[in-house]
Structures are given as structure tokens and as C-alpha cells.
Amino acid sequence: MSSPRLITLPGGLTLATLERGGPPILAARLWMAHGSGLDPTGARGAHQLLAGVLTRGCGQLSAESLADLVEGRGAALRAEASEDNLLISLKCATEDGATLLPLLLQMASSPRLEPDQIELERQLNVQSLQRQREDPFQLCHEALRSQVYSDGPYGHDPLGVIDELEAIPLSQLQSLVGTLGQRGAVLVVSGHLDGDLDQLLASTLNQLPWTPARPGHDLPLAVDTTSGPSLELLEQDTEQLVLMLGCATPPLAHPDSLPLRLLQAHLGLGMSSRLFLVMREERGLAYDVGVHMPARRASTPTIWHLSSSAERAGEACTALLDEWQRVLEVPLSAAELHLAQAKYLGQDAMGRQTCGQIAERHALLLGFGLPADFIETSLQRAAQLSAEEVLAVAQRWLVRPHLSLCGSAPALEAAATAWRKHGLNAHL
Amino acid sequence: MGSGAQIVSLALPQSPLVCLDLWCRAGSVFEDAGESGMAHFLEHMVFKGSQRLQAGDFDRRIEALGGSSNAATGFDDVHYHVLIPPGALLEASDLLVNLVFGPRLDCSDFHMERQVVLEELAQSQDQPEEKALQSLLELACGSHPYGRPILGERQALLAHTPEAMRSFQQRHYRRENCVMALSGAITPSSIAALQAHLEGSEFGQLASAEHPQNLPPLAVKAGHHHVAIKRLESARLLMAWALPPASQLPAVMAMDLATTLLAEGRRSRLVERLREDLRIVESIDLDLHMLECGSLALLEAVCEPDELLAVQAAIGEVWDDVMGAPISAVEFERSRRLVANSYCFGLEAAGGVASLIGNGTLWKRSDDLAAPLRELDQLDPASLQAHWLSLLNPAQACVLQAVPQ
Numbered sequence: 001m002s003s004p005r006l007i008t009l010p011g012g013l014t015l016a017t018l019e020r021g022g023p024p025i026l027a028a029r030l031w032m033a034h035g036s037g038l039d040p041t042g043a044r045g046a047h048q049l050l051a052g053v054l055t056r057g058c059g060q061l062s063a064e065s066l067a068d069l070v071e072g073r074g075a076a077l078r079a080e081a082s083e084d085n086l087l088i089s090l091k092c093a094t095e096d097g098a099t100l101l102p103l104l105l106q107m108a109s110s111p112r113l114e115p116d117q118i119e120l121e122r123q124l125n126v127q128s129l130q131r132q133r134e135d136p137f138q139l140c141h142e143a144l145r146s147q148v149y150s151d152g153p154y155g156h157d158p159l160g161v162i163d164e165l166e167a168i169p170l171s172q173l174q175s176l177v178g179t180l181g182q183r184g185a186v187l188v189v190s191g192h193l194d195g196d197l198d199q200l201l202a203s204t205l206n207q208l209p210w211t212p213a214r215p216g217h218d219l220p221l222a223v224d225t226t227s228g229p230s231l232e233l234l235e236q237d238t239e240q241l242v243l244m245l246g247c248a249t250p251p252l253a254h255p256d257s258l259p260l261r262l263l264q265a266h267l268g269l270g271m272s273s274r275l276f277l278v279m280r281e282e283r284g285l286a287y288d289v290g291v292h293m294p295a296r297r298a299s300t301p302t303i304w305h306l307s308s309s310a311e312r313a314g315e316a317c318t319a320l321l322d323e324w325q326r327v328l329e330v331p332l333s334a335a336e337l338h339l340a341q342a343k344y345l346g347q348d349a350m351g352r353q354t355c356g357q358i359a360e361r362h363a364l365l366l367g368f369g370l371p372a373d374f375i376e377t378s379l380q381r382a383a384q385l386s387a388e389e390v391l392a393v394a395q396r397w398l399v400r401p402h403l404s405l406c407g408s409a410p411a412l413e414a415a416a417t418a419w420r421k422h423g424l425n426a427h428l
Numbered sequence: 429m430g431s432g433a434q435i436v437s438l439a440l441p442q443s444p445l446v447c448l449d450l451w452c453r454a455g456s457v458f459e460d461a462g463e464s465g466m467a468h469f470l471e472h473m474v475f476k477g478s479q480r481l482q483a484g485d486f487d488r489r490i491e492a493l494g495g496s497s498n499a500a501t502g503f504d505d506v507h508y509h510v511l512i513p514p515g516a517l518l519e520a521s522d523l524l525v526n527l528v529f530g531p532r533l534d535c536s537d538f539h540m541e542r543q544v545v546l547e548e549l550a551q552s553q554d555q556p557e558e559k560a561l562q563s564l565l566e567l568a569c570g571s572h573p574y575g576r577p578i579l580g581e582r583q584a585l586l587a588h589t590p591e592a593m594r595s596f597q598q599r600h601y602r603r604e605n606c607v608m609a610l611s612g613a614i615t616p617s618s619i620a621a622l623q624a625h626l627e628g629s630e631f632g633q634l635a636s637a638e639h640p641q642n643l644p645p646l647a648v649k650a651g652h653h654h655v656a657i658k659r660l661e662s663a664r665l666l667m668a669w670a671l672p673p674a675s676q677l678p679a680v681m682a683m684d685l686a687t688t689l690l691a692e693g694r695r696s697r698l699v700e701r702l703r704e705d706l707r708i709v710e711s712i713d714l715d716l717h718m719l720e721c722g723s724l725a726l727l728e729a730v731c732e733p734d735e736l737l738a739v740q741a742a743i744g745e746v747w748d749d750v751m752g753a754p755i756s757a758v759e760f761e762r763s764r765r766l767v768a769n770s771y772c773f774g775l776e777a778a779g780g781v782a783s784l785i786g787n788g789t790l791w792k793r794s795d796d797l798a799a800p801l802r803e804l805d806q807l808d809p810a811s812l813q814a815h816w817l818s819l820l821n822p823a824q825a826c827v828l829q830a831v832p833q
Contacts, residue, residue, distance in 0.1 A: 020442055021441070021442060022440075022441070022442040022776065023772055023775060023776060025769075025772060025773060025776070063694075064695070067693065067694040067695045068695055068762075071692075071693040071694070071695050071696075071762055071766060072758070072761070072762045072765070073765060073769075074762070074764075074765025074766040074767075074768060074769035074770070075769065076769075076770075076773070091773060092769070093769055093772070120704065120707060123707065124703075124710055124711075127662065127710035127730070128710065130661050130662060131661050131662045131710065131730060133661050134555070134556050134557060134659055134660060134661045134662075135555065136554055236659065237658060237659060238554040238659070239550040239553050239554055240547070240550045240551055240554055269491075270487060270491045270496055270497075271475065271484075271487035271491070271497065272484065272487040272488040272491045272492075277484065280544055281483065281484060281540070282540075283540075284540045284541070284542075284543030284544050284547070285543075285547070286544070286547055287544055287545075287547040287548035287551050288548075288551060307547070307550075307551055307554075308547065309546070309547060309550055338492075339488065339491065339492055342491065342492045342493070342494050343491050343494070345494055346491065346493075346494030346495060346496065346513070349444040349445050349494070349513065350445065350496065350511065352444060353443060353444065353445065353776070353777040353778065353779075354776045354777050355776065
């Protein structure tokens, strides 16, 4: 993979550019190390609210004029918070880059924070949170997140908690804006580039009072992973029972992360994966089954998920727990290891097909402070890992899973009984 | 190809991968009485193997090559695609055509996979938003196949047999009804090698269709309906309009422009009025579904139950405003750029391009990727308003209010 060209712009912002040729379009990501993990106490949802408000007016531009400018060029702009960062994303025609790229810097450094626009964004977020409750997977995931991270930095949805979101004052958003970039920021631009971007952005920054720190040099969040309850039941009037089984695993940069990601490829990636074969192909227990393992700067959750009809809830739960136990006891066969390695390598090319994907990947590497050759090193190391090393890492991190269940009362009862009886739970 | 089977390709020099995308005119619209859900169930069964490939062989071999595969069934067509490194092209094409054109339809696999399809159906039934959308399509399309769920009815699925599936497969997976699309990291020589390789394959040797396929024209029944859905948290106002079929490119591009002007971005008419100014919706979307029997425009507004009437009234006012005064050049240009850019953004990855040229060739449309942009340039604000925006008259829509039970 090609490396980005890095320069430091006036004020301290790191600019990374990746020339890709291809169609005359470009993608940009302004990555700031300020995510929902830093939401102030009692103000869960503050960073996502702030992210939304950044797109609602900056500098001399009102919310309307900013939208007119962006949409008038046919561009796509959005801003959102995840656990580790606040990200402003832009995709546009190359010819519009000179007009639109400087806006990203203005949004981050001098947002208008108009009270009326804050109220609108706040209401939209509250309504989204309310509507998310329609999705049983969302409910089940929320519960598991609490079991694993309780009310620590990773313990809530970046959208927030309704009561707290409704009470966040303007002054709190103002003080968050004052810190934006102080923990590190980077602007990554990828695609068909044209003109002197360095000069263009330098002249923008010369007129803005923005002094962000270099990315990746702040301390990762201290994420508490002291466990909450091991079993959580959520009653919903649904046909299926949703099951999520998971626990906290190490950060992306930790040496144990790679063996766990190889295990994820073995268990949950593609139709050849172990869980797909055992749960779906051999038993017809589920349509969707997989392993969720996001890239996190601090503790990374590993979550196995599936949904199965209420009448097969006990069987599905036992089968899922059997698989978890197997991971702790049985090393991968040579064929399984080889296939997992091929899939892990294959994923790499799939993640760099568009300039947006490329910009996002480099923003994450730089933002997390990972070495420039992190991906190459990981690919090489993955090809050399042994089944014994993978097993040892699984035994280190996966011994105490939590189970979250969402479904009808009889389905919950059947699955909870299966959990109580299972050997995996018995020795906890 | 020599046999008449069609391959269409487009190289993308930046792409690290190749996409092979096999399209077939075998969507749910072609299901006869008693075949509800058969097109989609067959798509599942295809992955259960052929005479040469045991269940799971295909997935394991594609993924061992560093690739991935998937499939999707729509109202009109089904497609099976693999994404693989360039060196694996010939091997992957072999596996794909053998899998798709020689399904084994083994009886015990059939019973097991039916469980999976029933789980998929149950999973979608647990999403109240999907139930609301299905209700709208039923009400809007009436007895037309687009009114029926692609996943099928539970009772019909329970009654299906491998023999009935074989009959559906043999009627529709025929030479005239299939296209292989190829895009990404390919060269003239790799395309020629693929073609030579496929001549003698199941794909190259496909038999000709015995009967022409029938596409019943779509009409939408205007009217107002109300439904209560359990586990819905916010109310939905849903609307459906009938539009010209996907074969009419000028209409497709014009309607893309019209729906963008109305509902794409904060400065679009509906979003600005209902979400930004009146603040009575959480979101409002107007999507164009290009379909062969007649396209559909589907509107979804998410709001509080007590705002439903206000939302409906505001949509009517927006339409009156749009039709009541000329569309400005600025507003037209904003919409035109959004449509053109969104089309160009979709041409970056091999999967998107293979899908576009595969589907276009399947339905005998132009394979010229610049044609949609040229159609866009033919439009002007006055004709957009008179000929196209006028099709979205709320009085001609099928309207459904979905509220929490």
C-alpha cells in the first residue's frame, strides 16, 4: 500500500495526501481525537451533538449558506463522533476541492454554534435514539455494551443518553470546541488531486486561530473493563431471540489484537467461517451470524451475534456457547489457520477500493499513532502466526464472556436456562 | 460469446480487485402462482453446491483465494458476485458458473436451507420499519408481483419442493436471460482469456429460453390507508408513486433529478420545510426504485404520531409550491450536480461498476456509462417541472400512515 505524504501546516495540523489518479473525485477526512469516550460526566452524547452542529454554520457562513455551498457543488459532507474520534468527511469533484476543503478547517476551528441549530440537532438525535429501540439488535447491543463497559468511556452509544442529551447547555459545547484538536488532529485527502493543496490549506490556516496537536501522541483513554452482570435479559415481543456473547479485548495496537482478528476471520468472516457453517449451514439456526470487532484505540469489544426463532432459542444458545468453549480448548487445524490467514489478507484489498476507504484507513492509523508500516507488518505477522499462539491469546482474553439476550419471555427463559447449565458458565 | 451468451466488461486501472457479477432475469416478478419466495430461496440453494461442488466448497475456495462472494434477489433479477484478486479470475469464474448453473438442489439441503430462509423472514418481521414498507407495497401494487414480499409467504415456503424449484430454475436460467459482468483490475488479454475459458462452460453452453418472459405493467392504486404496527417507536408516513420503467433512461434521469430536488440534502424542498423549518420530522426520504415493470418512488417520513396530519399537509404544500412557480436555475443546478456526482462516486469500486454494466446489459440498455450524464444535460427547469415533477402529485400517491400499536 502506498504511504501518504505528510506535512505540518501552519498552526500544527498534520496534512496527509494520497494521490490515486482515477476519476476526478477526492475524499477527505478530518480526524480529531475527541470522541464519545470523552463525553463529560452527565453529558453523554455531547460529542455527537457537537459533530452535527459543526456542519450547521462556521465562520462567515450560516447553516443555510454552508449547506448551499456544499450541496450546490453536489458534494457529500457529514460529521460524526465514534468512541475514539470526531470525524468530518467530505467527498466531492476534484475541481471543487479548492472551494470545499478549507471549509473543513473552518468547521473544526470556528463553528457558529447557533442556539437554534443546536436545538434542531439535539431533537434529531433524541428522536434517532428513540427510533433505534425498534431494532432488537440495537437493544441487545446496548445491553452488552453496558455489561462490558458499564458507565465508563465506551459504555454508551455515541448518540448519547436521552435525558443527558436533552440537558447539555451551549456553554458545554463551547468549551468542547475550545479543546478540539488539542488531543491530536489530522487531515487526510485521497483521490485525484489537483493544484497546490498545501498552499491552499496553509493560507486558510494562516487566517484561522487553530493550533491542533500532532495526531497519535495523546494517551489512549483509560477504559475500565471491570465486568458488570454476566447475563442480561431484555423482554420484547419478537419472533426471534437475539443473542450477543462478548467481552473486552485489547486495543488495536496491542500485540494480542492480531491473533484475535485472525480468530475473527476464522469464526465470522465470510460463508466459509466456522460460526456460519455450524450455526447456519449445519443446523439452520440463523440467517445472520457473525463476529463484531471494531478498531478501537483502547479496549476493543469482541461480540458474537446471531438471532434465532423463539422455539429454537435454547438450542441456539447452547450451540453458541459450545463454540465459544471450543475456541478456548481446541487449536485451529492447519487448514483452518491457512484459510483464516487468506481471508485476513483478502480483507486488506477490499478495504482500499475507494478514495474514501483509503482516506479513512490512513486517518485511523495516524490518529491512533500507529507506525506507518502497521498494515504491512500485520499482514506479514498474520501469515506467520501459529495455532498455538492464537489459542494462547484466546485463553488470555476470552475466558469470561457476557451474554445479552433480547426476545420473548419463553425464548429468554429457554436461553437463560441453557446458559446456566452450560459448562462455560459453570466454571466462571 | 460464440454461443450467444453475453459478457460485458470494463477495466478500472486503480482497482486492486476484480469483480465477477453474474446477472439473471429471475427475480420474484417471474414467480407463478404457488411459487412465492422461490426466486430468493433458489438463490440460497445455489450456494448449497452443484454436481461438482459440495456444499461449502465454493465459499471455501473463493475465500481461500482471498476473495468474497454474495448474492441478492430483487423483484426483477438476481445476481451472484465474487470479488477476487486478479490472478484468481479464471478459477473463480469456473466455480461461479458451475455453482449458479448446475445447482444440485439436494433434498436434505433443501429442508435445512428452508429453515434459514424462515429465519431470514422472522428477522425481517422483527423490524417494524420493514413491515410498514411491505404493507405499503401491498396496498400500492395490489395484485402485481411487486406487492408481494421477495422473501415469500411463510405458508408457501413450507410447501415448496426441490422439484418445483428445479422447474423455476430451468424456466429462467437461460441464455437470453443471463449476463456475466466483469470489472476492476482486468486487461484486454485477461478478458479474452476469460471469454475463451467460458465458451465451453455451463455459462457458454446455456440453452435458449423456451418461452418469452412476461413483465406485467405496474399501476399504483392511489388512496389513504392506516396501519398499527407493534414495536414501532416513531410513526411513519409512507407514500408510493408509479413512474416509467427502468428501460426509459431519460425518465429515469429526470426522476432522479426530481427526487433529488425534493428530498436530497438540507436545502432540498422537503427536508428544508419539514425537518429544518417546521421541525415535524426526524427524517424524510424520497427514493427512486428503478424497476422493469414500472419504477416506484417511495417516500418515508419519520415523525411523532400526532404530527402525521401536519406532515401530510406540509408535503402537499411543498408540492403546490414546486409546481406553482418556476424552478430557479440555481436550484436546478444544485440538483443536477448532486445527481451527476453521486453517479460518478458510484463508479469507483469494481463491484459498483460490474453491477451497473451487468444490470444494464441484462435489460438491453445502453452500455455507455456516459449516457446517463448526457440525458441529464438534456433537461431544463421548465421541462423538469412540467413533465417529471408533476408525476409526484400527492393526489396520485398511495399513502400509508403507520403508527405504534
